[in-house]
Amino acid sequence: MALSEDLFFLDPAFEGSLQSQIRQIVASAILSRRFLPGERLPSSRKLAKHLGISRITVTLSYQELVADGYLATRSRSGYFVADDAPTSTFDGTTADRTDKVDWSTALQRRYTGAPMVAKSFNWQSYPYPFIYGQADPQLFSHSNWRLCAHQALGKKEFDSLTSDYAEEDDAQLIDFIARHTLTRRGIQANRDQILLTVGAQNALWMVGQLLLGKGRKAAFENPGYPGVRDILRHTDCALAPVDIDENGMIPDLVPLDTDVVFTTPSHHAPTAATMPMARRHALLELASAQDMIVVEDDYEFEMSFLNAPSPALKSLDTEGRVIYVGSFSKSLFPGLRLGYLVGSEPLIRQARALRTTVLRHPPGHMQRTTANFLALGHYDALIRRMKDAYFERRQVMAKALEEHELTVAGSASFGGSSFWMRAPDHVDTIDLARSLKAEGVLIEPGAPFFEGPDGPRNHYRLAYSSIDSRMIPKGISIISKTIRNF
Template sequence: MSISVETFFLDTAAEGTLQARIQQMVAQGILKGRFRPGERLPSSRRMATHLGVSRITVTLAYTELVADDYLTSRGRSGYYVSENAPEPPAFAAQRAATGTVDWTRAIGRPFTPGVNFDKPADWASYRYPFIYGQADKTLFDSTNWRLCALQALGMRDFTALTADYYDRDDPKLVDFITRQILPRRGILAHEDEVLLTMGAQNALWLSAQVLLNSRRLAAIEDPCYPALRTILTQARCQLSTVSVDADGLPPDALPDGTDVVFTTPSHQCPTAATMPIARRKALLQKAEAEDFLIVEDDYEFEMSFLKSPSPSLKSLDQNGRVIYVGSFSKSLFPGLRLGYLVGPAPFIREARALRATVLRHPPGHIQRTVAYYLSLGHYDALIRRMGRAYHERRKVLDAALKAHDLTVAGVGTYGGSAVWMKAPPGVDTALLAARLRADGVLIEPGAAFFAAEDPPRQYFRLAYSSIPVARIPTGVALIAAALKEMAGESISI
């Protein structure tokens, strides 16, 4: 491997001759572990041109480094880092100093979320991973995905792979979404009413940026998707939280003057409540009467293994007031980061222009691969396979929860991949999660979903998308034992 000449810079503050400074520059690179044995250095001619010095100066520096066994010369092949060069120290390299900058003042707008989920990177190594939104490799169709990815790499799709679409999207994927995906939710849309995004979260961000400003009021569910609350806080709009009930968001509780409502009517996040048709129509009537817009996040509608999902809110909209958010990240795999926005053409036009200033468009190869995966029928087969597996896991989970008399606070009426749980009084589920990790059990504490500064701490979410069905009963038994133990401790206190 050759070391790029661009990695070399002379320290203008260093003392000594040019030859000595070049020697020091190369030696320090070796001692710090940046240059490794066997790697080839730039030729003396290239190094001299790059540094703006004479070639003989570089040659003399290299010769001294060979004498000190930092480098070795291989005839006409050039100079290489010696196999006998001093090894870098075993201690970790120091981080670059922040200098005298006061970053608490220098950062104009903070974006670090106040509350975030702690999902360990090695979650799959845990025996009982009841965590949400992770792919199960035993269910994923890796063979056909690989074939579609290879097909998208072919010369026939060279333009789709390499072109800069600027603000456009892959026409094959958009066509399939408009003809196949959206009609399943009762939505008819033209291509100028669809925009591909980097997942649902990116779609929500684009919606907030286009629809809101500091004078406008957004209403969100409580509890809700924590990233949405962060997005709206960063948008600097006025924000109102509305507590959900067993039927989701109650329209009558929306504050006067609302401009945009963000809701998850088919599968409320995180309670899994489903908004009845009558309430959906009431929400649309209120939106028309009070002139506000609705952003509908329709996540997990594909996981309808119990019964068919209710019609989307967008499908009931007769006045163009609903912006629809969909995603392939949950149904395919979260690392895909591919979603879509559906709305009236004027809104999509502005969202498209905003997207172009930030990331242009999702990668062309990813779009074309997904287009093939959908159009060849692999996606529908995957959804059916996942539905059967989730249904079996859900039945086992329900039986285990019932056997241990655990309190279920919310379940999806048509399916989904998680249930919303409530611990006994006095139990902090953040402490519960920490205790369960030692037993190989992962759960999601529920406090992050609530907007209050001192949120309820007895809720938690149990997902069954990534845990083998055979391990569910034992995992639930461990949760039940920890809950019983912690409830007893809270009573004794």
Template sequence: MSINIETFFLDPNAEGTLQSRIQQMVAQGILEGRFRRGERLPSSRKMAVHLGVSRITVTLAYTELVADDYLVSRGRSGYFVSDNAPEPPAFPARRFGAGTVDWNRAIAQRHSPGLSLKKPSDWASYRYPFIYGQADKTLFDSANWRLCALQALGMRDFAAMTSDLYDGDDPQLIEFIARQTLPRRGILANTDEILVTMGAQNALWLSAQVLLNSRRHAAIEDPCYPALRNILTQSRCQLHNISVDSDGLPPDALPHETDVVFTTPSHQCPTTATMPLHRRRALLERADADDFLIVEDDYEFEMSFLKSPSPSLKSLDQNGRVIYVGSFSKSLFPGLRLGYLVGPEPFIREARALRASVLRHPPGHIQRTVSYYLSLGHYDALVRRMSKAYHERRKVMDAALEKNQLTVAGEGAYGGSSVWLRAPDGIDATQLAETLRADGVLIEAGAPFFANPQGHSAYFRLAYSSISSGRIAEGVDLVARAIRSYQKNGRPHIASASA
């Protein structure tokens, strides 16, 4: 029996090459039971005409399906569903809902975040994406990344790709971090003092879980990275929000009962302030005097294009009080989800055990790919290219902000990839962001960064990591026009280009 060709169609929203989409279309029909064993598929010529693709594309798709035993080729008779093809389940699939369970009572611990950042998944389609932390495809070195990924897939690295390392990490990646990455921040560490994590957020979570409980006190910057506040809230520790100033976290404001301080000294999140050297030393002295630990999130230290980066807190630490968090997500791409923790061996041992109980270790293939990308020099070349581009964009951004007389609340004297702004009193940046979004402008409202969002609704962030230099000035002009309209009319509105 032949399968009616009208039952075949390509999903216009599906991703991948035409060949892979055809393979998926046929395989899905078999797995769903619509195409049964022994049934004949349309010829490659008829299928190609029906789908509007080349015949070779269909032939290659059929060939791959034969190799995977979904189809079988019978000489001149054509292609048939294989007798060995996977069978659909013998029982009907059913949708499930909450049923009769009272989930308000059944859930023992709440992990749903409170006020948090929301970024549209289609941010790249906006003309003025002043969005933070996303990769710019015009800067990324996709060719060399692809070569490193292929090299990591080779048989020479078969063990690194396929082995269960249990609680271990790729020794090649650990060696590079210890010998190359950390010394650039003035840090010397043994391999047993380094742990690879699923990004900086995973590193912060591990640190909070190991160091805190309901009786211990943690201090965080205000404003700060919203996900960190959620992590610490879930840990049930006693949480202290310390207001930052133009130099970052003030050590004198820390309560004496503090057990752990979380800080971003290189580029304070989100104000981008850089903690000066004298304050870094004061913070370490305070840690010694009051016997507390410091978790240093050193994100974006590579993007110090205006001046050389300040020494990391960890490099100044003489008594093992600093836990260092690094990440490749900002400098490579956020979807990579790869970072690392550096600290004394007893701490790393506990963090490693906790990681193993949750996810064992980050994927070996990803670790080995990054190892090759680092060791072959591609990473350094990428950072130089990004720094040059960011520096140029920053100059355009500064000129546009000055022209429009927008108030800069934090601009990162050492570089970074964003600027922290404050709208005039009475303006709600969340409403401003919604209005601008409708005109293709993406900005980030600042309220979610604060412990008390209601009192800080005028703040917002403009990032220049994912927008070209040629569009920055025009985008800033639109932001300024919307603010002026807000002041005049009591609501945000974007004036025409001739306004």
């Protein structure tokens, strides 16, 4: 890497010669590791012109640094930071740089400390990754995605890469969502009722910001998605955790003074339960009678491979009370961070303005690449491959769980990508996860899904979305053995 001459500037207050000042600039940068071994310095001609000094001054400074071991020369290539250049153990702190801000007073809001599901970013290095929400490289079509990205970066679609969309979204992607994705869920929506978001989390956050605050109440599933609970806490609204059973959220337990209800009816997080039609209608009737708004997070609806997916709550809504949240991050890959919000035009208008204030819009080239991937049929082909693979893995895992007598607390009757498990009462699954990690097995402890510090600690989630079916039996065997030894 070549270092730019713009990194150098002279200090008029420096007490010493120009030659010694250049020497100090370079030596200090090397000692502090701002200049790294192997990096090429600007030529003496370029640096002299940039600083407005003679070339011989720069050359002499460089030669001194070579003599002291800071720089090395290469024939006809210039000066480089020496591979064995001196380094400093100086940690960069001085009395003059002590942070004197009282951050405990200055910070008016704190976003740390919420219980969240820990993610292992090196999960692929483990032989038994029973983790949720990661893309399986064996299933994803790298070549087709690359071609779609190449198309989005081409001259013909140059605007998708370079344009500032301002408040708008990629018209091709919005059109596909309206005409294909939503219609499969029985939802009719025009482009003014759809907004692209940076994943479902961003969509849920905007809904919370727009609908909730002091004096308002939000109901949510318990156990449930930790991200929703954290979003709600920062709105200062009253929180109403609602217990779930094998059919998801129980409408009769929703407080009558609730303003907004958050639910995952297709595949409840984390139990994967699917809300039956009678309960969906009961929830909508309650919302109508009590003037509530329902936020439907419809994640994993594509993974209904055991039975046909039930109609979305939004498709049953005749009063505009349901706000629909969808995402491509789970079905394509989590790093995509692309979702969508569907609701009445007044809501979407305000959400669009809020999005513009915070981040303007999701990256245009990612929108267009996704639009190409969807329109060319690659997405549907990917979903078919995922369904087939998940069905096989689920069968293998169900058999292994039964053989090892592990307790399933929640298994989706429609599909999904995980089992919700319960260990014996004396087992804290946070400790269990730590022990299993040493054995090459990754699981997700269940405590973060429950509201409050007193929730059960013996639940855990086992996903089969990122593990080869051949590895499942051995992984389950290790889990069973570890639990027995606890």
